Structure formats: C-alpha cells, structure tokens
C-alpha cells in the first residue's frame with residue numbers, strides 16, 4: 001500500500017474495480033499521509049477527513065451494488081476558492097475566515113456527482129492574487145521538491161498537495177496562470193480550459209472576464225479524468241457557453257490507438273521569439289528547447305510565429321485584472337458575511353475598518369490600482385486603452401494560429417524560487433509574463449513538466465491551444481508523456497512513506 005500515492009487515476013480506477021483496494025483503504029492512505037506530512041507543506045486549510053471516510057465507505061457499497069461510475073470513490077481536493085456547502089470556504093483570506101458556504105460551486109457538484117471524494121480545501125494566495133502563495137492569510141506553502149522554495153501560485157496548495165502525494169488530483173483556478181505556473185513549479189500537469197468551458201458559479205470571483213477553473217495532476221491523462229465532470233454549460237453562469245463536450249479520456253485512448261512510431265505527425269507547434277525573451281532563465285530555456293526537440297522526434301514540426309510583446313500583455317493584464325477585482329471585491333463589506341471589525345462607530349467605520357483589517361496588503365494594492373484605473377478622470381486613459389490592447393492581443397493569437405495548431409513556450413521564466421523579503425510586487429508580476437496572454441484571449445493552455453534544473457527543481461512547458469481545443473492539448477501532452485518520463489519523477493515529500 002505504501003506506493004498507492006504514486007498510482008495514476010487509471011490505475012486507481014482499475015485497482016478499485018479489481019478489488020485490489022477499497023475506496024476506504026485509498027482514502028485512509030491519503031489521509032494518513034496528509035496527517036503525517038502536511039505540517040511540512042501547509043497545503044490544506046481545511047480537512048474533511050470524517051465526511052471523506054464516510055463517503056468512501058458509501059462508495060464501496062455502491063460499487064459492490066454495481067455502480068459503474070469510473071471515478072466513484074477516488075479521492076481529490078479543492079482549491080479553497082470554490083464554495084463547498086457546509087464547509088469553510090476562505091479564499092485564502094481573513095475576510096472569509098468564518099465563511100461556511102450555504103451552497104456548492106457548480107464544479108463541486110459535478111465532481112460530487114461523479115462520485116469523487118474531497119479530502120479538504122487547499123491553501124492559496126489571498127483571493128487568488130499572487131504567484132507564490134505568499135499572500136495567503138493561512139501561511140505560506142512549501143514546495144514538496146525543496147522545502148525552502150515556493151510552490152507557485154495562486155493554486156499553490158493544489159499543486160503542493162499533488163506533488164506531495166496527498167491526493168492524486170486537485171482543482172485549481174487560473175486568472176493569469178494560477179494553474180499552469182504552480183504546476184510548472186511542482187513538476188505537475190495542469191490545464192486551464194477555454195473561457196466559458198467551465199462554470200464560474202460558486203468560484204469566488206477575482207477578475208470575471210479572465211477567471212477559469214481547471215484541473216491539476218501528475219499527468220495529462222489524470223487532468224483529463226478530473227476535467228470531465230467540471231465542464232459543460234451552466235445557466236447559472238452567464239458567461240458559460242454551450243459547446244460540444246468531448247470525452248477527454250476516450251480521445252486520449254483513440255489517439256493512442258491511432259498512433260504509429262510518429263504519434264504527433266502533422267502537429268504544427270508554433271514557437272514565438274517573444275516567449276524566449278530577456279529574463280528567461282538559461283536552464284529553463286534549455287529544458288524547453290530540448291522538449292521541443294523531443295516533440296519533433298515524435299513527428300511534430302516547429303514553425304515560427306509572432307505574438308504580442310509579452311511586456312505589453314503584462315501591462316494590459318495588470319490594468320484589467322485589478323480593475324475587475326476592485327469591482328468584484330466591493331461585496332466584502334463586513335455587513336452580511338465574512339469578517340467584521342470590532343465595535344464600529346458608524347456604517348462608514350464598519351466598511352473601512354472591516355476591509356482594512358480583513359484584506360491583506362496584496363489584495364489592498366490590487367483594489368487601489370483597480371479603483372484608480374476605473375475612476376472617472378482616468379478610465380479612458382487606463383481601462384479603455386487596456387481593453388483596446390486586449391483586442392489586439394486576441395488578434396495576434398488568431399493570426400499566429402493560421403500557421404500552427406498549438407503554441408509552445410516556457411510556462412514561467414524561472415523554476416521555483418526562494419521566498420525573500422525583497423521580492424517586490426512588480427518583480428513577482430514579471431513571472432506571469434508567459435501565462436497571462438492566454439487568459440486575455442480566453443484560450444485553453446496546459447503546462448507539463450519537461451525536466452529538472454541543476455538544483456533538482458521542475459521546469460514546465462506550456463502549450464496554448466485554439467478555443468475549445470482542450471482535448472487536443474490533453475492528447476498532445478499525453479502522447480509526449482507516453483514517450484518521456486519527466487512526469488514520473490517524484491518530489492522529496494512524495495518519496496517519504498508514513
């Protein structure tokens with residue numbers, strides 16, 4: 001049983017079907033690991049072990065009675081940005097330190113219906129604002145590969161929990177890279193779907209025109225398994241779109257069956273010089289370029305494309321995302337739910353002190369930036385201008401996709417870094433340079449591990465797809481993973497037995 005946490009979702013399903021282990025045994029195994037090792041990582045904010053064990057027992061009974069749902073009884077965990085009925089939902093903030101959600105996010109319902117078992121709620125940057133989990137009210141998260149490194153963010157807990165072998169898969173959310181960058185820092189695969197593919201209902205809003213939920217796991221196929229119950233049209237989210245829903249795992253199996261010795265023959269991978277710019281760490285560049293050679297060896301061809309200068313994209317994102325955040329976060333006012341200051345003297349004092357005491361510095365910084373950009377005198381100069389540039393960024397992607405099927409880039413300019421006092425916010429924002437364009441254009445993208453640097457830290461490659469092409473991304477990454485073993489490396493914590 002000690003190796004159970006190294007198994008893929010497919011192996012877990014087969015093991016459950018063949019009665020190699022029960023769901024109860026699986027769940028106990030993972031809970032035991034979390035209890036023994038999470039004090040080193042701090043990936044969970046809330047544990048739901050008791051309900052999980054009861055659900056596991058129920059899942060075993062249902063399976064024995066002929067219930068054929070493949071994911072029945074498979075453990076997972078949620079980023080604490082998703083509302084979970086009856087369970088604390090903090091979004092990494094003091095503002096929601098006491099918020100027990102009265103309803104489930106649509107994706108939480110979908111995953112429940114598939115029969116999966118949630119082991120708890122995962123640590124994250126406060127309101128998903130950040131790239132290294134340092135803004136969480138519940139403390140920083142340590143990278144399971146090297147405890148003095150950050151796990152990335154904002155879905156840092158989601159990434160660290162999988163990389164530590166605490167759960168096989170987790171949910172995450174991605175507004176500007178928050179699934180892909182922590183996946184890259186923790187040696188995982190993570191997919192951010194097309195905007196509108198996954199319902200945002202019950203996912204606490206950061207920047208509504210950019211936010212999208214997705215899945216994280218050790219392999220593309222594991223991500224495909226968890227993504228399936230998350231996708232689909234939801235009338236409760238006005239930006240959710242009706243679109244054909246593929247069977248992601250079946251598509252992977254079909255691609256595998258059709259694959260010859262050049263499984264990726266015909267795939268055109270666009271490479272843009274703008275994504276190999278100043279500031280890209282040399283070891284990251286080397287690992288990404290050698291992965292591209294492996295892609296070529298599998299039959300893909302590399303074509304040159306151009307995309308918008310990432311510095312322009314970065315400035316556009318850091319104008320629009322805070323603007324939307326300042327509007328979204330105005331609902332947290334200390335009145336109906338969440339943190340309320342002690343002894344307010346009047347209504348204005350209640351608003352001001354509840355927000356000043358309830359929000360951390362990074363969130364306050366974004367609210368101030370966003371409110372400034374939206375204020376009457378500056379609206380056109382900042383917000384409107386950024387919206388116009390967003391349109392051009394979308395067009396540049398459209399043009400690039402006339403020559404290629406997917407676009408490849410490093411996921412982040414560096415591997416996981418050490419948390420230091422003098423990492424100023426602007427330098428942290430620079431780390432998002434390769435991921436944010438995807439959100440501005442509403443495109444799907446996946447990050448997959450492509451090797452370790454000289455310090456033994458994982459490096460990620462990003463593949464960007466055209467709208468609705470999640471299946472192509474998952475299948476492509478899977479075929480690559482079938483012929484390589486970067487995704488099979490284990491972090492230091494994952495190798496510890498308990």
Ligand code: GLN
Nearest residue numbers: 128129130175176177178
């Ligand atoms: N690091 C980016 C930010 O802080 C992206 C965060 C995210 O995707 N939620 O805005």
